[in-house]
Amino acid sequence: AQSVTQLGSHVSVSEGALVLLRCNYSSSVPPYLFWYVQYPNQGLQLLLKYTTGATLVKGINGFEAEFKKSETSFHLTKPSAHMSDAAEYFCAVSGSSTLGRLYFGRGTQLTVWP
Amino acid sequence: EAQVTQNPRYLITVTGKKLTVTCSQNMNHEYMSWYRQDPGLGLRQIYYSMNVEVTDKGDVPEGYKVSRKEKRNFPLILESPSPNQTSLYFCASRTQPGQGNSPLHFGNGTRLTVT
Numbered sequence: 549a550q551s552v553t554q555l556g557s558h559v560s561v562s563e564g565a566l567v568l569l570r571c572n573y574s575s576s577v578p579p580y581l582f583w584y585v586q587y588p589n590q591g592l593q594l595l596l597k598y599t600t601g602a603t604l605v606k607g608i609n610g611f612e613a614e615f616k617k618s619e620t621s622f623h624l625t626k627p628s629a630h631m632s633d634a635a636e637y638f639c640a641v642s643g644s645s646t647l648g649r650l651y652f653g654r655g656t657q658l659t660v661w662p
Numbered sequence: 663e664a665q666v667t668q669n670p671r672y673l674i675t676v677t678g679k680k681l682t683v684t685c686s687q688n689m690n691h692e693y694m695s696w697y698r699q700d701p702g703l704g705l706r707q708i709y710y711s712m713n714v715e716v717t718d719k720g721d722v723p724e725g726y727k728v729s730r731k732e733k734r735n736f737p738l739i740l741e742s743p744s745p746n747q748t749s750l751y752f753c754a755s756r757t758q759p760g761q762g763n764s765p766l767h768f769g770n771g772t773r774l775t776v777t
Binding site: 557580582584589590591592593594597599600638642643649650652653654655 | 666697702703704705706707710720752754762763765766768769770771
């Protein structure tokens with residue numbers, strides 16, 4: 549079975565500070581991992597994904613995430629926060645044996661202070 | 663433009679009055695799915711469809727129905743809405759139904775309030 553735990557339902561940072569959003573997963577098969585972002589009144593947009601290959605994945609808007617199998621983690625980072633990064637972020641996992649079903653974490657609301 | 667379109671964006675209704683939320687995608691995707699989003703619970707899958715005439719229950723199917731008569735459309739039907747179905751609903755689609763490594767494309771959501 550697959551599941552995702554996002555540590556911290558709310559994260560606040562100052563503009564220019566490091567953004568770190570934590571995601572741990574549970575999977576009985578090699579996982580596919582995703583980060584999605586949701587801006588107010590919009591649907592979810594794909595930020596980045598890990599399927600196979602390089603464990604450090606770069607996404608849009610300067611975000612990146614590192615797949616660490618030993619820690620079952622896929623934390624999302626950005627070196628310098630921008631006001632426009634304020635949004636809700638969702639980590640999600642699927643696997644080849646799950647018929648493609650995607651399991652979402654509960655989300656982390658990112659606030660960026662000026 | 664490739665997109666998933668949901669209608670309506672906002673809907674207020676009363677308990678027991680049947681309603682349908684439409685979803686259409688123009689990307690020729692085989693896989694389509696409905697989610698509901700509630701504060702603190704993330705997104706939970708209601709129903710999904712691997713292809714035309716193939717649908718299956720997700721994690722929270724009670725009180726909902728779906729149909730997939732055409733590839734592009736996947737309507738969500740609430741036969742007798744109740745207040746606990748007040749939520750934000752998202753339709754999503756993906757090109758490869760059985761491949762978990764292809765990302766979902768989401769609509770902009772439908773905010774439903776049942777009084």
